[in-house]
Amino acid sequence: MHRLAVDPGHQGKGLGNFLLQYIENFAIEKGYTSVRIDVYKINETAKALYTRNGYKEIGEVRYPLRKHSYITMEKQLQ
Structure with a gap:
């Protein structure tokens, strides 16, 4: 998964958790062993959610034209 976003007007209602669970269940059904996501390094709220x-931090990615890097996070699935 590249990124996950919830409209600011709907944040704080558990939608991020719901979407992560949906994605993880989908991945498990497809036989994937992990899920990875990039999160903007300064987005403390999203990093806390993951x-x-x-999810564990496994790396860092820099994109041209972005002031800050992105943290790559991964969760091993059962």
Whole structure:
């Protein structure tokens, strides 16, 4: 997954958790062993969401024209 976004007017209602669970279930059904996502390095709220859901920081990606880098996070699936 490249990125996950929830409209600001709907944030704080559990939609991020719901979407992560949906994506993880889909990945498991397809036989994938992990899910990865990039998160803007300064987006502490999103990084906390992924960490609470079992994602670990595994790397960093720099994109041209972006002031800050992105953190790559991954969760191993069962």
